Amino acid sequence: MKNTILASAAAALLAAPALAEVKVGMITTLSGGGAGLGIDVRDGFMLAIQQSGRDDIEVVIEDDQRKPDIAVQLADKMVQAEKVDVLTGIIWSNLAMAVVPSVTAQGKFYLSPNAGPSPLAGQGCHPNYFNVAWQNDNLHEAAGAYANTASYGNSFILAPNYPAGTDALTGYKRTFEGGIASEVYTQLGQTDYAAEIAQIRASDADSVYFFLPGGMGISFLKQYADSGVDLPIVGPAFSFDQGILQAVGDAALGVVNTSQWNKDIDNPTNAAFVESFQEAYGRLPSLYASQGFDTANLLISAIEAADVTDADAFRDALRAANFDSTRGDFAFGPNHHPVQTIYAREVIKEGDVFTNKIIGTALENHSDAYAADCKM
């Protein structure tokens, strides 16, 4: 499946043949269970490219099927055959770990619109690697900070048994000042949480923190709501994004979750983004779409300031992050990861649509715990 999309649409092809000056390779997940995330990133990214009106950016989009081996093959093809200048798009941390170190070592730039595994933020950081979303631990650290302000004293925490799951619980414990009633690792892809909910019921916890992205979160929330356990729950935005809230329904109402973005962040860029995204695709944008949109705008700002063939100048232009982000002010820390405010949001119902509303700030100007290990 190959989609080569010229950013300028057909009209530009008919006009004078503008040579694409910058070639972007996007490897993302467009089929299988995790496709919703990749589609949102792609749509947000392409929206920004279209809005820029530039016809000198060519984007090659390929589907990694959420498989690391396929992502590696695609990356090799893009670097060697397609000769792209910049790569982007990967959703999952295990795929990013398989691709990013190799492409940055070959002198290409990689802009991450989602995955932010800790090795790439710390000792494995690279001058050509920029993360526009977050370091993986960030939203979990924010959840721990929120739990402090909500004066929870004893949390039951659970996550799937894989690297990002371990990172998640580590992140929560890093900021949470209360006790941990129990720490449970579930199977990745597990769909039934009756056993875990029974443990929650039997524990002496006063709150529950869970990191179960995608379908796992839908299952957990529906089953939790039906179980009669009424402890407050907190989660990261990954279980409450616009794509899956409608599938959870009333079970998610009122739940507090943490995110670096929401559609009601008050700035002109964000308002225009939310409106134009709805107009273009007929649905509300998710945080993944906002990350794709910001990634493309960062890229465009760098292309405007420097020539991509001059790697040092282009890198400086990326580092300056001189673009209007949907999150408001945007800046990179020393390890090329965002320093940003993370909000607490609450799930509400607007008419027939479930969505989020910001209720407060969880962490302000937050960096990550690994920046000190990064030597570049």
Add this chain to the structure above:
Amino acid sequence: MSTVLIIEQVLNGLQFGVMLFLMAAGLTLIFGVMGLINLAHGSLYMVGAFAAAWVAGATGSFLLALAAALAAAAAAGALIEVLVIRRLYKAAHLDQVLATFALILIFSEGTRYVFGSFPLFLDIPAYLSGPVTLPGGIQYPFYRLVLIGVGCVVALGLWWLTARTRVGIQIRAGENDREMIAALGVDISKLYTLVFAIGAALAGLAGALVGAIQSVQVGMGEPVLILAFVVIVIGGIGSIRGAFIGALLVGLTDTLGGIFLPELFKLFMESGAATQTGSALAAMAAYILMGIVLIWRPTGLFGARS
């Protein structure tokens, strides 16, 4: 660990087991009668869940949704039997695996084409939702008790179908000697389509029932399918009774293993490491059980063939 918690976990294991049985019953019938390895059985589970979610969204009735799930999965099953599967009965198992794997991809991408990439909404109806208090003060979701009940009723119905009806006699005869029953004048290809549709309908029913408490999304059937294969290997291929016992064993092992193994490791390990090791081992528990059963009885608990 309190008695209440243990009883609740046993109920969870039973509930998981009877849902596995709905999947495994169809698989074992199809494998037993036709000798066919059907990897696309998980897709029929998904078809049932999507049909139920769509009808529930349009009409608001959960019973209609269940009926739609049964009908859609049975129809999809009959359709692929006539179009594809029928050509595979004489083929090698590897060809069957290849062809039915292709069906998985076609069903998954076809479903995404029709319903989009985002999960659908399907919820428990109000009259089945919420917890009930069992004797001994155990709070347990009513819907899960209903699932256990439905699974047992279906198991009884299947037993009656295979043991007490004419169709059942033909199915059992087909398992033993398909040439002979064809020679006796039974329309074997019609019988095969019927068995396939029954198996598909059961998978669709499981998909709809489970979809209400889980996530209705593309690819939801494949994780269940793997455990369903474990179940029919443990129970003995072709045996409905074996599938029932095997499903309960796997359901209980999987659920209780996830609870007790981490606790067991905590007796002699540091808490965090014990949780991780215990969880990892719990994920393997059902497969270890299968290994033990196969060493003890190479044809499964109720397997007839040697």
